[in-house]
Amino acid sequence: MANTELKGAMRCLDCGKCTSACPVARFNLVLSPRRLIRQLGCGVDAGCGDALWSCLTCGRCDAVCPQEVPITAAMPLLRADVRAEGGKPPFTRCGAMESVATIQSQGPVPQNRLEWLTDDLRTDPESKTLLFIGCTPYFDKFFVEHDVDTLAAVKGAIRILNAMGIEPAVLADERCCGHDALWSGDEKTFSDLAHLNLEMFAKAAPDLIVTVCPECSLTLGRTYPERFEAPGCPVKHITEVVSEHYEELEFTARELTVTFQDPCRLGRHQDLYVEPREGLEMIPDLELREMPRNRAAAVCCAGSWLTCNQASKKIQSDRLAEAEATGAELMVTACPKCLIHFRCSQSGVGEEPGIEIRDFADLLAESLQ
Amino acid sequence: MNNSDFEPRIVVFACNWCSYAGADTAGVSRLQHSPKFRVIRTMCSGRVNSVHILKAFEMGADGVLVSGCHIGDCHYMFGNHWAIKQFDVTRDLLNMLGLEEARTRLEWVSAAEGPKWASLIDEFVTTIQQLGPSPLRGESTEESFGDREIDMEVNG
Ligand code: FES
Numbered sequence: 001m002a003n004t005e006l007k008g009a010m011r012c013l014d015c016g017k018c019t020s021a022c023p024v025a026r027f028n029l030v031l032s033p034r035r036l037i038r039q040l041g042c043g044v045d046a047g048c049g050d051a052l053w054s055c056l057t058c059g060r061c062d063a064v065c066p067q068e069v070p071i072t073a074a075m076p077l078l079r080a081d082v083r084a085e086g087g088k089p090p091f092t093r094c095g096a097m098e099s100v101a102t103i104q105s106q107g108p109v110p111q112n113r114l115e116w117l118t119d120d121l122r123t124d125p126e127s128k129t130l131l132f133i134g135c136t137p138y139f140d141k142f143f144v145e146h147d148v149d150t151l152a153a154v155k156g157a158i159r160i161l162n163a164m165g166i167e168p169a170v171l172a173d174e175r176c177c178g179h180d181a182l183w184s185g186d187e188k189t190f191s192d193l194a195h196l197n198l199e200m201f202a203k204a205a206p207d208l209i210v211t212v213c214p215e216c217s218l219t220l221g222r223t224y225p226e227r228f229e230a231p232g233c234p235v236k237h238i239t240e241v242v243s244e245h246y247e248e249l250e251f252t253a254r255e256l257t258v259t260f261q262d263p264c265r266l267g268r269h270q271d272l273y274v275e276p277r278e279g280l281e282m283i284p285d286l287e288l289r290e291m292p293r294n295r296a297a298a299v300c301c302a303g304s305w306l307t308c309n310q311a312s313k314k315i316q317s318d319r320l321a322e323a324e325a326t327g328a329e330l331m332v333t334a335c336p337k338c339l340i341h342f343r344c345s346q347s348g349v350g351e352e353p354g355i356e357i358r359d360f361a362d363l364l365a366e367s368l369q
Numbered sequence: 370m371n372n373s374d375f376e377p378r379i380v381v382f383a384c385n386w387c388s389y390a391g392a393d394t395a396g397v398s399r400l401q402h403s404p405k406f407r408v409i410r411t412m413c414s415g416r417v418n419s420v421h422i423l424k425a426f427e428m429g430a431d432g433v434l435v436s437g438c439h440i441g442d443c444h445y446m447f448g449n450h451w452a453i454k455q456f457d458v459t460r461d462l463l464n465m466l467g468l469e470e471a472r473t474r475l476e477w478v479s480a481a482e483g484p485k486w487a488s489l490i491d492e493f494v495t496t497i498q499q500l501g502p503s504p505l506r507g508e509s510t511e512e513s514f515g516d517r518e519i520d521m522e523v524n525g
Pocket of ligand 1: 384385386387388412413414415437438442443444445446448449
């Protein structure tokens with residue numbers, strides 16, 4: 001076990017705030033962050049079984065820990081250990097999405113990932129602003145039965161950048177950023193993907209990388225620099241770009257009531273709480289109503305390709321109900337995964353709260369003057 | 370890469386009730402056809418979903434053929450309708466990943482169609498032979514292909 005890397009576990013006071021804050025522990029009896037950390041601190045082999053794969057790494061425990069124990073950060077290490085010993089994550093859909101990433105990591109094969117690009121979306125291969133598309137083209141194919149349109153966020157981001165006078169570069173040989181491989185403990189696939197991406201960045205030499213997915217901005221903007229001291233330019237989520245360039249963007253007034261779903265990777269992992277709200281409020285007449293659990297206390301979409309069970313479904317339906325109770329017509333999020341997981345939970349027999357879910361960049365682009 | 374010592378690695382998923390029996394018919398009728406494929410028997414073509422095909426390519430397959438009962442004849446009524454849907458999704462994903470379309474095929478072969486099975490296999494093997502090794506093969510070798518244990522639990 002990765003006890004050496006988890007010295008912080010010794011600081012645990014056993015106060016149990018983490019387990020109280022954990023959205024999974026409420027409905028899933030096997031996961032208790034407190035128990036897990038105590039076991040690690042005591043040097044007990046916390047082989048952890050299902051508990052390890054049930055964690056969403058959403059960081060809600062970290063946000064309340066008075067001792068700053070790196071609970072979430074322990075997960076990929078523990079998972080890597082379990083995998084090194086032959087353990088397998090209980091991947092949803094038998095690991096099909098994992099396989100797509102692994103195939104991309106195996107070598108430089110030209111992909112056909114830009115077929116959705118139309119002429120009205122102005123891009124320029126020479127541009128020093130690179131828009132990182134992420135896995136969105138794959139998601140839209142893969143989750144076709146859930147009627148998910150995550151590319152709408154990418155198209156929205158291009159329109160927003162165009163309105164700012166930027167024609168971004170989009171690259172056909174982009175790979176998955178490796179976020180899911182990393183967080184599920186698959187170091188090899190992660191670093192293979194990262195190296196392929198970094199080679200591509202080195203060639204394109206961008207001044208700025210923009211993403212629509214907070215997992216991508218977290219991975220490219222924080223993990224890559226920590227591990228590989230690259231790409232060497234700022235990486236920003238589209239919500240940051242919009243809030244920084246508010247003077248260049250004009251929106252049409254819309255009488256819309258919306259609520260904002262803080263994606264865990266955007267909020268707790270990158271501290272971007274203000275930017276998406278500022279962006280939404282740039283639309284005149286738009287009213288933003290907060291859910292009771294917002295910002296650092298927000299509950300995430302409970303989605304991961306590692307587990308999908310009754311706890312995930314319960315978290316999702318509670319969250320959708322919370323969004324609906326605000327009286328908002330739309331739940332806006334800024335992460336393709338939130339969109340996928342909430343849509344999935346709505347696609348059952350129609351008993352889930354049916355509030356419409358839209359992506360931030362998609363909504364803003366639609367409201368551009 | 371297109372040389373004569375290229376040994377294509379071909380995975381064939383055949384449903385238990387028609388295609389696998391069709392392969393058997395071809396065998397007992399002593400119909401000459403290429404031996405260069407590995408059959409995996411599934412209960413129905415509808416059981417073959419994205420992950421099976423993706424994993425095959427991830428592990429180094431050069432071609433994947435899925436074969437089931439003719440439409441209307443599926444032992445489970447509509448399994449092959451489901452197979453078509455899933456196959457289309459998988460093919461889109463593989464196309465995006467940079468794989469040539471001819472490397473995947475969905476066909477219907479009944480238990481009586483031994484000759485059809487034999488000619489289908491020959492045709493598919495020739496196609497893959499001409500295309501050469503899959504671009505998605507990665508570093509997979511003849512030994513690692515087929516040796517690697519895959520554990521596909523059914524979850525969520
Ligand atoms: S049993 Fe043959 S296709 Fe369903």
